[in-house]
Amino acid sequence: MGHRCCSKQKVKRGLWSPEEDEKLVKYITTQGHGSWSSVPKFAGLKRCGKSCRLRWINYLRPELKRGSFSAQEEQIIIDVHRILGNRWAQIAKHLPGRTDNEVKNFWNSCIKKKLMAQGLDPKTHNLIPSHQRAANKVACNISQSNQQPFSIITLDSKMKDVSMEISPPILTLPSPYPSTSSSQPPLLDQATTSLPLPVSGYQNPGAIWNVNAQNSQVSSIFPCLSSIETTLISSSSSSSVNPTGFGLLDENCFWSGNNIVEPFEAAKIFEGMQSQVQENQPNKICEAQTIDKINKGVQDSMDASFDTSSYDLDFVDSTLLSGSMCRDLSSMDDIAWNF
DNA sequence: AACAAGGTCAACCGCTTCTGC
DNA sequence: AGCAGAAGCGGTTGACCTTGT
Numbered sequence: 001m002g003h004r005c006c007s008k009q010k011v012k013r014g015l016w017s018p019e020e021d022e023k024l025v026k027y028i029t030t031q032g033h034g035s036w037s038s039v040p041k042f043a044g045l046k047r048c049g050k051s052c053r054l055r056w057i058n059y060l061r062p063e064l065k066r067g068s069f070s071a072q073e074e075q076i077i078i079d080v081h082r083i084l085g086n087r088w089a090q091i092a093k094h095l096p097g098r099t100d101n102e103v104k105n106f107w108n109s110c111i112k113k114k115l116m117a118q119g120l121d122p123k124t125h126n127l128i129p130s131h132q133r134a135a136n137k138v139a140c141n142i143s144q145s146n147q148q149p150f151s152i153i154t155l156d157s158k159m160k161d162v163s164m165e166i167s168p169p170i171l172t173l174p175s176p177y178p179s180t181s182s183s184q185p186p187l188l189d190q191a192t193t194s195l196p197l198p199v200s201g202y203q204n205p206g207a208i209w210n211v212n213a214q215n216s217q218v219s220s221i222f223p224c225l226s227s228i229e230t231t232l233i234s235s236s237s238s239s240s241v242n243p244t245g246f247g248l249l250d251e252n253c254f255w256s257g258n259n260i261v262e263p264f265e266a267a268k269i270f271e272g273m274q275s276q277v278q279e280n281q282p283n284k285i286c287e288a289q290t291i292d293k294i295n296k297g298v299q300d301s302m303d304a305s306f307d308t309s310s311y312d313l314d315f316v317d318s319t320l321l322s323g324s325m326c327r328d329l330s331s332m333d334d335i336a337w338n339f
Numbered sequence: 340a341a342c343a344a345g346g347t348c349a350a351c352c353g354c355t356t357c358t359g360c
Numbered sequence: 361a362g363c364a365g366a367a368g369c370g371g372t373t374g375a376c377c378t379t380g381t
């Protein structure tokens with residue numbers, strides 16, 4: 001069964017010959033592709049337009065980077081995948097010269113196995129409970145020092161076996177929850193997690209706002225974040241948390257009041273906050289008025305039932321990943337929040 | 340040397356989304 | 361608003377390559 005676009009004509013399938021490549025390159029470089037469905041006809045190819053498009057995008061484009069992935073590219077893939085999941089096209093946008101197909105293949109053939117070998121679920125990037133690991137016959141006796149350079153989550157020496165204490169996908173970060181409130185997700189005893197990505201969950205920013213020492217710490221950790229972002233992170237990591245706010249639960253989940261929300265939902269909430277901030281504080285100094293607006297934005301966003309249908313993934317790219325794309329990877333792996 | 344098993348990656352398939360009418 | 365065609369996307373396949381026995 002051929003493509004619908006070319007079901008009426010006899011088309012060649014399978015690997016492309018050098019002659020076919022030459023025809024396609026010649027045509028597109030001189031004429032542009034225009035409508036892909038008409039490309040094979042004008043280029044003199046017995047292929048369907050879809051196949052031509054794929055061949056051009058994945059193999060013939062001059063800007064394509066060939067060869068194996070660098071360690072940095074690998075880390076970027078892991079970082080972005082953790083937030084976006086199997087959105088290969090989105091991930092590939094962060095890797096100039098790489099295609100979604102290439103990234104997907106690299107993930108499936110290489111990264112996935114590396115993560116599993118470290119006892120990490122490649123889907124959630126969380127630790128796989130030890131009994132599941134045993135069931136899956138995945139090697140997991142990796143020493144802490146051997147977790148580099150893929151230490152998505154590293155464990156403190158105090159922690160013997162986090163996987164026995166938690167149920168995936170939630171691996172709780174220590175700080176955002178006031179210990180007295182009954183509305184928060186359960187804390188993970190004795191666990192210490194490191195945070196390789198810029199934290200992207202935010203609590204109600206009313207409690208702590210001005211740039212302070214803690215904030216400076218964050219900005220040194222995430223040098224590429226704006227001051228507003230580091231301030232938000234800073235307050236999110238603070239122990240004096242507004243219990244009605246919105247914050248980070250783990251690298252895959254966020255909390256909002258009594259609810260746990262997915263990263264996309266959380267990001268959407270922050271989108272409202274961010275636009276308010278951008279409109280109102282060009283100097284990145286948060287004023288009371290802005291705080292009110294942000295608070296309102298958060299509340300409005302929450303009230304909107306987290307409709308994800310119109311969600312802008314580019315926002316996730318630009319906002320959630322603003323730090324990860326240019327951060328110092330090695331230093332990130334050393335960061336840990338302890339109880 | 341021959342074969343099997345596993346890995347890699349280009350290409351395909353089918354579904355969804357976008358765009359123009 | 362509804363439709364059709366085009367484009368985009370992620371999952372899957374299968375040919376080829378590498379490695380182990």
